[in-house]
Amino acid sequence: MKIIHPGHSSALRSLGAREKRAADCDALRYANLLVGNPEDAPCIEMELVGVTVLFEEDAVIALTGRELSPRLNGEQLPSYGAIRVGAGDYLCLSEPPEAPGRYAYLALSPAPLWKQGRLEQGDRIELCEGRMPEGDLSARRMMPPFVEDEVVLRVIPGPQVDRFTEEGLNSFYTTAYTVSAEPDRSVVRLSGKPLDATDYAILSEPTVVGSVQVDSHGQPSISFVDGEIRGRCVKIATVATADHPLVAGLCAGQIVRFRPITVEQAQGLLRRRHAGYRKLYQKLNPPEPAAALSQASETSEDDRQDDLSQEQT
Amino acid sequence: MPIVGRFFRKTPVDCQLLIAGDSALTVEFGGSTDAEIADRLSEFSARVQSAEIPGVLELLFGEATVTLLYDPLILSYARLSRRLRGLLRTMEPSELSSKAEETTDVGSDAEASEPTDVVPPVGGVGPETVAPLQGGDDR
Numbered sequence: 001m002k003i004i005h006p007g008h009s010s011a012l013r014s015l016g017a018r019e020k021r022a023a024d025c026d027a028l029r030y031a032n033l034l035v036g037n038p039e040d041a042p043c044i045e046m047e048l049v050g051v052t053v054l055f056e057e058d059a060v061i062a063l064t065g066r067e068l069s070p071r072l073n074g075e076q077l078p079s080y081g082a083i084r085v086g087a088g089d090y091l092c093l094s095e096p097p098e099a100p101g102r103y104a105y106l107a108l109s110p111a112p113l114w115k116q117g118r119l120e121q122g123d124r125i126e127l128c129e130g131r132m133p134e135g136d137l138s139a140r141r142m143m144p145p146f147v148e149d150e151v152v153l154r155v156i157p158g159p160q161v162d163r164f165t166e167e168g169l170n171s172f173y174t175t176a177y178t179v180s181a182e183p184d185r186s187v188v189r190l191s192g193k194p195l196d197a198t199d200y201a202i203l204s205e206p207t208v209v210g211s212v213q214v215d216s217h218g219q220p221s222i223s224f225v226d227g228e229i230r231g232r233c234v235k236i237a238t239v240a241t242a243d244h245p246l247v248a249g250l251c252a253g254q255i256v257r258f259r260p261i262t263v264e265q266a267q268g269l270l271r272r273r274h275a276g277y278r279k280l281y282q283k284l285n286p287p288e289p290a291a292a293l294s295q296a297s298e299t300s301e302d303d304r305q306d307d308l309s310q311e312q313t
Numbered sequence: 314m315p316i317v318g319r320f321f322r323k324t325p326v327d328c329q330l331l332i333a334g335d336s337a338l339t340v341e342f343g344g345s346t347d348a349e350i351a352d353r354l355s356e357f358s359a360r361v362q363s364a365e366i367p368g369v370l371e372l373l374f375g376e377a378t379v380t381l382l383y384d385p386l387i388l389s390y391a392r393l394s395r396r397l398r399g400l401l402r403t404m405e406p407s408e409l410s411s412k413a414e415e416t417t418d419v420g421s422d423a424e425a426s427e428p429t430d431v432v433p434p435v436g437g438v439g440p441e442t443v444a445p446l447q448g449g450d451d452r
Contacts, residue, residue: 159331159339203346205375208337208382230375238334241385266335267385274386 001059001108003123005052005094009185010119012112013045013105020114021225023047023185024103024248026145026273027065031107033281034062034082034140036133041111044119046104047184050093051119055085060109060132062140066101066249068093081141082133100147101249102183109133140284150176150255151246153222155212155237156263160202163234168196168218172236177220177256185226188250194218200234207231210239210247212258222247240266242273328353328401330394338393339380340401346376353404354379360400366393 003010013022015029022028022045029039044051050068063070063079070077071092077083085091093104110130115123133140161169177190195218207213211223213233222239223231224247239247240261250256261269331339340357342350358372358379368388373380383393 156332156334159333159341203344203376203378205339205341205378206333206337206373206380208334208380210334229373235333238332238337241335263332263335263390267389270335270385 001056001112001125001127002054003051003119003121003125004054004090006119006121006123007046007051007094008049009047010051011045011117012042012115012119012125014042014114015040018225022103022105023225024065024101024105024245026245027103027105027248028107029277030080030142030280031062031064031105032111033277033284034064034080034142035060035107035109036082036131036140036285037107037109037111039277039281041107042114043108044106044112044125046093046106047102050104051106052090052092052094055089055091056087056124057127058084058086058132059127060084060137061091062107063093063104064107064144065104067099067144068104078141080144082137084137100251102251103248142280145245147249150257151250152257152259153243153246154240154261154266154269155210155258156240156266157237157260158235159238160234161236163197163199163202164214164236165196165198169236171195172220173258173260175257177258179250179252179254179256180219182252183224183250185224187224187227188222188247190220190222190256192219195220195236197234201232202234204230204232207235208238210241210244211235212237212239224248240269242266242269330397332390333380335390336385337380337382338390338397339375339378340397341378343377350377356404357400360404361397364396364400366396369393 012020013028014020015022015025020042022043028043028045031043032039032041046066046068048066050070060082062082063077067079070079072083072085073090074092091106093106108125108127109132110127113126113128115125119125164172171193172195175192177192180189180191183189195214197214197218200214200216200218207223207228207230209223209225209227211227211231212220213223213231213235214220215233220236237258237260328343329341331341333339342353342357354374354377358374361369361372361379361381366383366388368384369381370384371382373382381393381397
């Protein structure tokens with residue numbers, strides 16, 4: 001596959017290691033599952049603007065995440081569904097409409113071989129030798145996740161929550177924060193009522209994906225997949241892993257609120273999310289000849305709603 | 314509850330287990346930096362590595378802390394904190410005062426005995442769970 005136009009910050013991403021890790025791991029997993037790949041196979045991650053590619057061999061593709069109005073040889077394609085392409089086909093994802101979300105993922109089957117770094121014009125991506133889904137692909141689709149205007153992020157308090165005053169903590173959980181600048185893979189900056197703390201500086205210590213750091217002006221920011229490895233800002237909470245895809249989808253001007261949960265609840269949400277991936281995989285890859293694949297939908301939004309209702313109970 | 318355990322020592326440092334999300338846990342050996350704390354960090358990390366706790370992916374070091382990244386699908390927070398508490402006790406058992414035993418709060422027995430689901434990867438090769446235990450900067 002040849003890159004005709006690389007888009008913006010497009011690169012192969014997967015799961016796991018930091019520099020390789022997708023910003024929206026959910027969308028990457030769904031793309032892979034739709035084309036029959038292992039969930040952690042590399043996909044092309046595109047930020048805001050998509051790629052234009054020329055296929056040089058047959059493949060099955062799927063696009064998830066931000067809607068990029070995909071066109072194959074000029075004809076509109078649906079997202080969140082598997083599509084068969086052939087040698088000589090052009091796929092254009094370069095016309096972003098006003099759409100929610102930030103990152104889109106293009107999965108290919110056979111899966112692409114790993115390539116480090118940003119994609120450039122003229123790059124070629126080699127595909128593994130492997131089988132791609134055969135026959136009718138119409139059942140290999142799912143509903144895109146529902147995106148709300150106001151995002152509620154579930155957070156686990158800590159590690160330095162004891163540095164904040166009661167008023168500061170109360171503000172954190174009641175303030176509607178605005179994403180103050182265009183986020184990137186490193187950080188999401190927020191603005192709102194300053195958070196009152198006894199001390200804003202700590203000895204240098206590691207930050208993790210989802211750490212909510214508070215600067216000396218009392219403003220929070222969320223460290224993300226390419227964020228600093230260590231920092232000296234006090235951390236009030238950490239976003240639950242199950243909600244990292246929501247962080248990935250944030251754009252400037254969007255409203256964010258925080259809701260506290262326990263670490264046990266957060267780990268329970270993650271186990272349920274992974275159970276959802278397995279359910280989707282089984283629907284898309286039944287042991288018997290395909291019969292009931294048409295239900296391969298609603299999974300992500302159902303899970304989110306189930307998560308919320310489970311928390312309420 | 315962010316502070317999950319605190320070991321009061323006569324010398325040289327207090328030690329706290331701090332929750333850093335659902336897949337990381339920070340062990341803080343004090344609020345300043347000195348050679349003794351550095352020694353403790355090394356000793357503790359060596360013990361964690363020797364223990365080869367399934368699900369612990371990586372250790373990241375701060376000036377007075379070591380943060381363990383772990384896979385919550387393999388290892389629950391309760392189980393990890395219990396293992397770490399055990400390792401910390403073996404470091405200097407004679408210096409753990411009786412006060413330490415009284416004030417240590419690392420989760421209830423109910424939490425500690427909570428079953429840990431080991432979730433296999435979907436569709437083939439493992440996901441984040443396969444990262445090696447090493448001192449790199451992966452998350």
